[in-house]
Amino acid sequence: MASxxxxxxxxxxxxxxxxxxxxxxxxxxxLGLVLTMAGSPPVAERLGLPTFHFVHRQALxxxxxxxxxxxxxxxxxxxxxxxxxxxxxVAMALIVAALLFGHEVKGSRRWIFxxxxxxxxxxxxxxxxxxxxxxxxxxxxxxxxxxxxxxxxLTIIPLILxxxxxxTLLISIxxxxxxxxxxxxxxxxxxxxxxxxxGVLLAYKFVPHVxxxxxxxxxxxxxxxxxxTFQVDTALDSFLSGGxxxxxxxxxxxxxxxxxxxxxxxxxxxxxxxGIAACLFxxxxxxxxxxxxxxxxxxxxxxxCRLAAAGLVMMFGIQSAINMAVxxxxxxxxxxxxxxxxxxxxxxxxxxxxIGFLIAVTRKRPGSRMFASAGAQDERYA
Numbered sequence: 118m119a120s121x122x123x124x125x126x127x128x129x130x131x132x133x134x135x136x137x138x139x140x141x142x143x144x145x146x147x148l149g150l151v152l153t154m155a156g157s158p159p160v161a162e163r164l165g166l167p168t169f170h171f172v173h174r175q176a177l178x179x180x181x182x183x184x185x186x187x188x189x190x191x192x193x194x195x196x197x198x199x200x201x202x203x204x205x206x207v208a209m210a211l212i213v214a215a216l217l218f219g220h221e222v223k224g225s226r227r228w229i230f231x232x233x234x235x236x237x238x239x240x241x242x243x244x245x246x247x248x249x250x251x252x253x254x255x256x257x258x259x260x261x262x263x264x265x266x267x268x269x270x271l272t273i274i275p276l277i278l279x280x281x282x283x284x285t286l287l288i289s290i291x292x293x294x295x296x297x298x299x300x301x302x303x304x305x306x307x308x309x310x311x312x313x314x315x316g317v318l319l320a321y322k323f324v325p326h327v328x329x330x331x332x333x334x335x336x337x338x339x340x341x342x343x344x345x346t347f348q349v350d351t352a353l354d355s356f357l358s359g360g361x362x363x364x365x366x367x368x369x370x371x372x373x374x375x376x377x378x379x380x381x382x383x384x385x386x387x388x389x390x391x392g393i394a395a396c397l398f399x400x401x402x403x404x405x406x407x408x409x410x411x412x413x414x415x416x417x418x419x420x421x422c423r424l425a426a427a428g429l430v431m432m433f434g435i436q437s438a439i440n441m442a443v444x445x446x447x448x449x450x451x452x453x454x455x456x457x458x459x460x461x462x463x464x465x466x467x468x469x470x471x472i473g474f475l476i477a478v479t480r481k482r483p484g485s486r487m488f489a490s491a492g493a494q495d496e497r498y499a
Contacts, residue, residue, distance in 0.1 A: 189473025201244035363392030
């Protein structure tokens with residue numbers, strides 16, 4: 118254990134981060150590997166792969182995941198902004214490349230060079246939007262609010278073209294929340310809210326698969342019968358089959374016919390094998406991370422750090438809520454992973470980047486209320 122008297126970078130990092138947040142994230146990562154072992158073998162067998170193919174790949178993805186999380190958490194706020202700008206530019210270039218040269222999977226072009234660049238775009242977008250809103254609020258010589266306004270369409274138009282409406286919705290919600298937190302006039306809040314609602318209506322009217330998903334959610338028969346809602350119906354059967362305490366590890370049967378048991382519907386597998394009690398524990402863990410992150414954001418006196426922390430933790434929490442709501446048939450399917458639990462290398466590493474940025478911008482620093490309460494008045498501000 119590092120002493121408070123030490124002046125090494127590691128000791129300084131250890132005594133300035135939120136260790137409860139780090140412990141909760143570590144618990145999610147471990148749970149993710151355990152639940153991948155529960156949900157992925159049937160999928161691997163259906164695809165003719167070795168039984169633990171996805172487990173091995175998930176375990177290998179843990180190495181860059183942990184490395185990215187730790188390294189990004191050492192950054193100063195200025196370094197976070199610079200890293201976010203570079204990542205945003207590279208991710209946007211890869212998204213355009215995927216649109217032009219990527220392979221089409223389930224009607225979308227989201228993958229290039231084995232990665233999904235839109236996953237890395239999200240944390241970078243939040244950091245840049247937070248910086249723009251923060252600068253717009255404190256400096257009249259920087260058109261921060263205008264930059265933030267232009268940043269949203271610049272980001273979501275390529276996502277719509279893929280198409281990836283789940284990520285578009287998530288980014289738009291977080292951007293709107295930051296817009297509101299930045300204290301801009303209610304006129305703009307109402308206007309942008311109306312534009313967003315209009316965009317949803319246009320997507321429903323002119324994008325066939327969006328319309329079908331909404332209709333299937335509202336009325337399963339509208340999509341052509343029970344086959345169209347097979348995944349959601351099977352997910353609900355998983356929860357009912359598991360009851361409060363589940364059938365036990367490896368004893369699930371409904372998961373064997375659930376197509377995306379290791380990704381989008383791993384929460385349903387958790388319900389069948391470990392029970393509703395385990396699902397509630399996972400919900401509590403996500404809620405703890407989100408609430409603690411929001412509290413730390415509120416205590417932060419730096420406008421950029423406050424907005425960045427709030428945006429990152431809201432993106433994390435909203436993505437979690439969307440995935441669990443889809444599993445429970447509370448909203449139409451979005452194809453969104455459960456953070457740190459669903460299988461997927463791009464998702465894991467990008468989430469680690471976002472959490473690393475979150476830890477970095479919420480570290481205790483001289484002059485802040487968080488630093489004063491820690492009693493470490495001799496830390497140098499980088």
